[in-house]
Amino acid sequence: MENLIGQGINAGDVKKLQDAGIHTCNDLMMHTKKSLPGITGLTKAKVGKIWEAAENIMALNEAPNEEAHEQAVNVEEAEHWQQLIAGDPLFEATENLVSHGQIERAQVANLLALGINTYKELKNQLRENHDGVHGLANVNIIVDEAEKIVALRRAESNLQKTINNIGKGAQRYNYNRKRKRYEVLTTSIKLNARTPTQIDHWRRERDACDRKLKNMRNNN
Known part of the structure; x- marks a missing residue:
């Protein structure tokens, strides 16, 4: 959750999330925007900003993995193709x-x-x-x-x-x-x-x- 601070989220707000048992972005996504204010004591506006920051972090983490997977698939297909009919x-x-x-x-x-x-x-x-x-x-x-x-x-x-x-x-x-x-x-x-x-x-x-x-x- 410390990555949220790098996205401009206040450290005190991050602490409230952790106190509520939310320690990762995936934990955060297990809830809804509507339920988070009641769980964490944060305002709807702050929850919106935290949610957006978490989505950005997850997108950054997933993009390289998707690219690596696509490259791996392409390499596998190319190797199969070459072995098959080179x-x-x-x-x-x-x-x-x-x-x-x-x-x-x-x-x-x-x-x-x-x-x-x-x-x-x-x-x-x-x-x-x-x-x-x-x-x-x-x-x-x-x-x-x-x-x-x-x-x-x-x-x-x-x-x-x-x-x-x-x-x-x-x-x-x-x-x-x-x-x-x-x-x-x-x-x-x-x-x-x-x-x-x-x-x-x-x-x-x-x-x-x-x-x-x-x-x-x-x-x-």
Whole structure:
């Protein structure tokens, strides 16, 4: 009740409340404005001021709690959403749109409430119900964004396949070139038509080619 003094209530009036067994703002709210004058000996005018001060104190105490609760709910929903469909085009699309202020987080929660957790489920819902999604007037903006993401991912996948194919082609070319060199060296060594120094050089080169070929086979 000491907080009432900070709201401009006289300390003597606060003492009267405490003497009447009213020690908190919640205790105060258990009574009515009409009953308080008889219980505390305070005038109706003073009771009105005390009541208003108590309501202000309670509002100040509740506001942070409500905000913290709302934040906790939002975090919980976001974590659930991410765990549920992280990687799905619908998740990425809605996150992009929320971050740019084009849709509200509540609309994302509405999708979850309707059991729509993936882009495939959203498309199925739209095929079955041509009126759209209940409670989501701008569903088309989500669909458009998801389609862009799907197209981008497809393009990235195709590009990676092309890169991989090019890489494999280069590997095959190098392997065949190295194998051909190994065969030429083996033949030259068998012919023994050069000096011992040259033959020894070919043997070392052939051994190096053999190690390289084995490594290339193991890596593939």
